[in-house]
Amino acid sequence: MSDKKKTTIVLFSGDYDKAMAAYIIANGAAAYDHEVTIFHTFWGLNALRKEEQVPVQKGFLEKMFAKMMPRGADKMGLSKMNFAGMGPKMIKKVMKKHQAMPFPQLAEMAQEQDVKLIACTMTMDLLGLKKDELIEDIDYAGVAAYIGDAEEGNINLFI
Amino acid sequence: MNAAKVLDVKGLACPMPIVKTKKAMQELESGDILEVQATDQGAKSDLTAWTKSGGHELMQETEENGVLTFWIKKE
Numbered sequence: 001m002s003d004k005k006k007t008t009i010v011l012f013s014g015d016y017d018k019a020m021a022a023y024i025i026a027n028g029a030a031a032y033d034h035e036v037t038i039f040h041t042f043w044g045l046n047a048l049r050k051e052e053q054v055p056v057q058k059g060f061l062e063k064m065f066a067k068m069m070p071r072g073a074d075k076m077g078l079s080k081m082n083f084a085g086m087g088p089k090m091i092k093k094v095m096k097k098h099q100a101m102p103f104p105q106l107a108e109m110a111q112e113q114d115v116k117l118i119a120c121t122m123t124m125d126l127l128g129l130k131k132d133e134l135i136e137d138i139d140y141a142g143v144a145a146y147i148g149d150a151e152e153g154n155i156n157l158f159i
Numbered sequence: 160m161n162a163a164k165v166l167d168v169k170g171l172a173c174p175m176p177i178v179k180t181k182k183a184m185q186e187l188e189s190g191d192i193l194e195v196q197a198t199d200q201g202a203k204s205d206l207t208a209w210t211k212s213g214g215h216e217l218m219q220e221t222e223e224n225g226v227l228t229f230w231i232k233k234e
Binding site: 100109 | 170174178209
């Protein structure tokens with residue numbers, strides 16, 4: 001077992017701002033040389049979706065879900081002041097001005113820093129998401145794998 | 160102070176200063192000094208905490224015209 005410290009984050013939310021916060025903390029922890037895990041469940045799974053539509057076999061409800069949910073964090077709304085989609089546009093403008101990293105780059109940096117991205121398979125089934133629809137180089141697991149990481153963890157967050 | 164490397168993260172926002180500092184530090188040898196220039200006001204607390212946690216030594220820090228400069232000696 002490694003003697004590295006561990007940070008584990010549960011990303012439950014499907015809001016742009018919350019996903020951003022989770023990935024900023026993950027990148028910060030990785031810079032502290034922690035082993036970092038982000039466990040994506042429920043709406044947080046959308047952060048792992050590919051931007052493009054992927055043809056997969058789905059039932060009616062699953063198709064509806066797929067249509068209504070954002071493909072990737074960059075398409076998510078804000079948890080506050082979403083203003084029917086204007087909010088994200090405004091915040092991205094402000095982020096640019098302050099040279100804050102937009103989500104796609106934060107995600108790229110997280111993978112570069114070996115942050116372990118996990119998709120919760122049970123909620124993937126609930127939301128009808130298939131592996132082909134999610135980005136490459138991620139792990140698939142359930143609560144036990146998450147607890148396995150978190151029980152040795154030094155920082156544990158639910159976002 | 161003789162810095163082995165100068166890292167310019169001026170204008171960059173959290174978490175970039177700390178992520179880039181970590182990367183730059185990896186390329187240095189023990190005892191080398193890294194000079195970091197930042198404008199993110201949070202960098203003051205961030206770099207101080209990061210340096211301490213990593214066992215490195217913050218030799219000196221200055222602030223001039225809004226630019227924070229840190230000299231960090233690698234453990």
